[in-house]
Amino acid sequence: MxxxxxxxxxxxxxxxxxxxxxxxxxxxxxxxxxxxxxxxxxxxxxxxxxxxxxxxxxxxxxxxxxxxxxxxxxxxxxxxxxxxxxxxxxxxxxxxxxxxxxxxxxxxxxxxxxxxxxxxxxxxxxxxxxxIVENTVLDKESEVLSETASTELIKKYVKENFMDSKLNLAFIAQNFGFSPSYLSRKFKQDTGKNFVEYLTDLRMKKALKYAETGYKMYQTAGEVGIPDPNYFSRCFKKYTGMSYSDYVTEKGM
Incomplete structure (x- = not known):
């Protein structure tokens, strides 16, 4: 049923x-x-x-x-x-x-x-x-994700969906049947990197590609799932060590 x-x-x-x-x-x-x-x-x-x-x-x-x-x-x-x-x-x-x-x-x-x-x-x-949740993550028998295999499934899901601005730790935890605190600990334990760092890394790598093609900052921010330009700017500078405009200039755009 x-x-x-x-x-x-x-x-x-x-x-x-x-x-x-x-x-x-x-x-x-x-x-x-x-x-x-x-x-x-x-x-x-x-x-x-x-x-x-x-x-x-x-x-x-x-x-x-x-x-x-x-x-x-x-x-x-x-x-x-x-x-x-x-x-x-x-x-x-x-x-x-x-x-x-x-x-x-x-x-x-x-x-x-x-x-x-x-x-x-x-x-x-x-x-x-x-x-989707059942087929990719949840073991309905135990309600517990296995070791590293389940984390790989989460990583795969995040790689395929990081452009979605709604995607964050709470969203993933809810969809995969766990509390955010548990998932945060497990993700760090299995990968050596916290979830926010992993997600931001994916978004910034994609942002660099957009920047190198001459995209405006607000366009890139929206494309990589960080529609708030101020927050995107802070993330970009922390990741690259320079502002978005300086990076675009350096690349000759």
């Missing part, structure tokens, strides 16, 4: 939350509604206990709206699938927030068949993510 995914409904209208609970045969979708909240603040306060895989979030709520909730929640849980619910008069406001990691936007009142399609897509994504 496949995993049952956990759903949370966040809406300040109690009737809307009850309707969402009653409108679907959640068990047939491989899901269960595990919690509700009437505001973004309430949701943030209980999300650690509920630990949902999917959250339906109303965009317009008192105290902390759906956008603020999304910003806060995705920092803590980067893999949380968020589906924003919005009335038509708020839709353009919602669309202005496309930079946020929102899975989908749905207009209220929501159409049952459309919600089911979105949920099926969400389930497919969760299943796919689960398969």
């Amino acid at each position: 496949g995993r049952v995914y956990r759903v949370m409904i966040i809406d300040d209208e109690e009737s809307a939350r009850k309707l969402m609970r009653a409108a679907f045969k959640w068990d047939e979708l491989g899901m269960e509604v595990v919690g509700e909240a009437a505001s973004g603040i309430e949701a943030i306060n209980v999300i650690d206990d509920i630990r949902p895989d999917i959250a339906f979030v109303d965009i317009s709520m008192p105290f902390m709206d759906g956008i603020e909730f999304t910003e806060t929640a995705t920092e803590r849980y980067p893999n949380l699938i968020i589906i924003i619910m919005t009335a038509i008069d708020k839709f353009e406001y919602a669309r202005k927030c496309v930079s946020l990691p929102v899975f989908d936007y749905m207009l209220k009142p929501m159409v049952r068949d459309e919600v089911i399609k979105v949920l099926q897509r969400a389930k497919n994504k969760l299943d796919s993510r689960k398969d």
Whole structure:
């Protein structure tokens, strides 16, 4: 039997939350509604206990709206699938927030068949993510990574995905089923280098190649997964001993 995914409904209208609970045969979708909240603040306060895989979030709520909730929640849980619910008069406001990691936007009142399609897509994504983790890392029998072999798998994953700005120690730990502190100790023990150093080394090696082709600093920063130009600049100077502009000049660009 496949995993049952956990759903949370966040809406300040109690009737809307009850309707969402009653409108679907959640068990047939491989899901269960595990919690509700009437505001973004309430949701943030209980999300650690509920630990949902999917959250339906109303965009317009008192105290902390759906956008603020999304910003806060995705920092803590980067893999949380968020589906924003919005009335038509708020839709353009919602669309202005496309930079946020929102899975989908749905207009209220929501159409049952459309919600089911979105949920099926969400389930497919969760299943796919689960398969990747199982096939590359987790030993479901022991819940423990073996020796050096598991670290090699993590290194391989990081090499293939270091351009993703979301990739960091917490992200890897969550995806591979470990606490960040444990993974940090294990990675250092197996490689002699801490995880941040390893990740930064990959990003800086790639950054040098972009710099040598004349890329602007902000372009290179985005390409290697460090979109904050100030942080990128500090990393680059520490790695090379010179500023990005000086390096480009030295290479004759």
